[in-house]
Amino acid sequence: DTAVSQTPKYLVTQMGNDKSIKCEQNLGHDTMYWYKQDSKKFLKIMFSYNNKELIINETVPNRFSPKSPDKAHLNLHINSLELGDSAVYFCASSPLSDRPFYEQYFGPGTRLTVT
Amino acid sequence: RKEVEQDPGPFNVPEGATVAFNCTYSNSASQSFFWYRQDCRKEPKLLMSVYSSGNEDGRFTAQLNRASQYISLLIRDSKLSDSATYLCVVITRGSGNTGKLIFGQGTTLQVKP
Numbered sequence: 001d002t003a004v005s006q007t008p009k010y011l012v013t014q015m016g017n018d019k020s021i022k023c024e025q026n027l028g029h030d031t032m033y034w035y036k037q038d039s040k041k042f043l044k045i046m047f048s049y050n051n052k053e054l055i056i057n058e059t060v061p062n063r064f065s066p067k068s069p070d071k072a073h074l075n076l077h078i079n080s081l082e083l084g085d086s087a088v089y090f091c092a093s094s095p096l097s098d099r100p101f102y103e104q105y106f107g108p109g110t111r112l113t114v115t
Numbered sequence: 116r117k118e119v120e121q122d123p124g125p126f127n128v129p130e131g132a133t134v135a136f137n138c139t140y141s142n143s144a145s146q147s148f149f150w151y152r153q154d155c156r157k158e159p160k161l162l163m164s165v166y167s168s169g170n171e172d173g174r175f176t177a178q179l180n181r182a183s184q185y186i187s188l189l190i191r192d193s194k195l196s197d198s199a200t201y202l203c204v205v206i207t208r209g210s211g212n213t214g215k216l217i218f219g220q221g222t223t224l225q226v227k228p
Contacts, residue, residue, distance in 0.1 A: 041123075043159065043202065043218040056215065090158055103149075104216065106158035 003027050004107035006091050012113045013081055020077045021110045023091030031055075032074040033092040033104065034066060043090070049074050086114045116141055119205050121219035129227055132193045136222045138186040138203030147206040148179055150188050152199045153221065159202055162188075193226045200224070 004025045013019055025032060033056075034046040048056035052068040063079045074091060091107040121138045128134050140148075148165035163170065165177040165186050176189040186203055203219035 041200065041221050045216055103161045104159075106160070108158055109156075 004091055004093055004105050006089075006107040006110050008110060009108060010111050010113075012115065014115055015081055015083060017081050018077070018079045019081060019112075020075055021089055021091075021112075022073070022075045023107055024073050025091075025093040025105070025107075026072065027093055027095070027105060028072075029093035029095045029105070030071065031094050032068065032071075033094075034074065034076050035090040035092060035106075037088040037090060037109070039087070047074075047076075081112075081114045083114050086112055088112070117220075118142060118217045119203055119219040121203050121222045123220050123222060125223040125225050127225045127227060128193055130193055130195060132226075133189065133191045134193055134224060135190075136188045136201055136203075136224075138188075138219050140184050140186070140203075140205045140217075142205070142207050143181075143184060145184075145205045145207045148186050149204040149206075150175075150177055150186075151202040151204055151218075153202055154199045159218075162201070190224075193224075195226050195228060198224055198226045 007022045011019060031050045033048045035043050036046055037043045046058055046060045047066045049068045051071055065077045068074045088109045088111050090109045092104040094104045119140050126134055150162040151159040152162045153159040163172050163175060163177050165179045167179050169178045174191045178187045190197055200221040200223045202221045205217045207215050
């Protein structure tokens with residue numbers, strides 16, 4: 001009965017590779033997000049999708065491409081991985097697109113290490 | 116200047132102590148405020164919302180001062196299980212109905228027996 005799930009939990013890969021992280025929520029929420037938490041623990045929003053449409057796109061390199069096949073899924077594809085991409089990536093969801101101030105439910109995170 | 120600033124700590128306190136965390140934000144148009152808790156190597160979870168009138172949830176009290184752009188969290192009678200990082204979160208309305216969450220760096224609390 002996991003609310004927000006992410007796969008994989010750990011990802012170790014080499015520079016230059018392309019990788020994807022998957023996220024699914026079974027809460028029936030309209031809005032989903034990707035966050036990056038760096039080594040200094042700052043959690044920064046990357047993208048937000050509402051009902052499969054992109055609504056927030058922060059200053060993120062275009063090597064990062066989110067894809068939302070349906071309301072319950074938001075995947076993150078990263079091309080040409082760089083050392084600086086090493087971080088923990090959290091997926092989150094929240095209910096009701098017109099009320100973005102509701103509680104956000106986070107997935108367990110994907111720890112990405114680029115070597 | 117960071118949009119949301121917190122003292123990263125760590126705050127080391129004995130069980131039973133009262134501890135207070137502060138957070139300042141730079142955007143006066145910010146509309147909603149929260150405290151999240153993050154345990155080591157885990158995801159953040161909502162602890163409580165913060166209202167201008169102040170709100171209390173058991174041993175936890177949150178306060179917002181809009182004039183000074185300042186948020187606080189008070190924990191009374193600290194328990195070992197309170198050890199975690201406490202993240203101050205500020206939401207600023209974006210275009211349309213979008214809201215942008217901005218997280219502080221977090222304040223680490225260690226409660227010792």
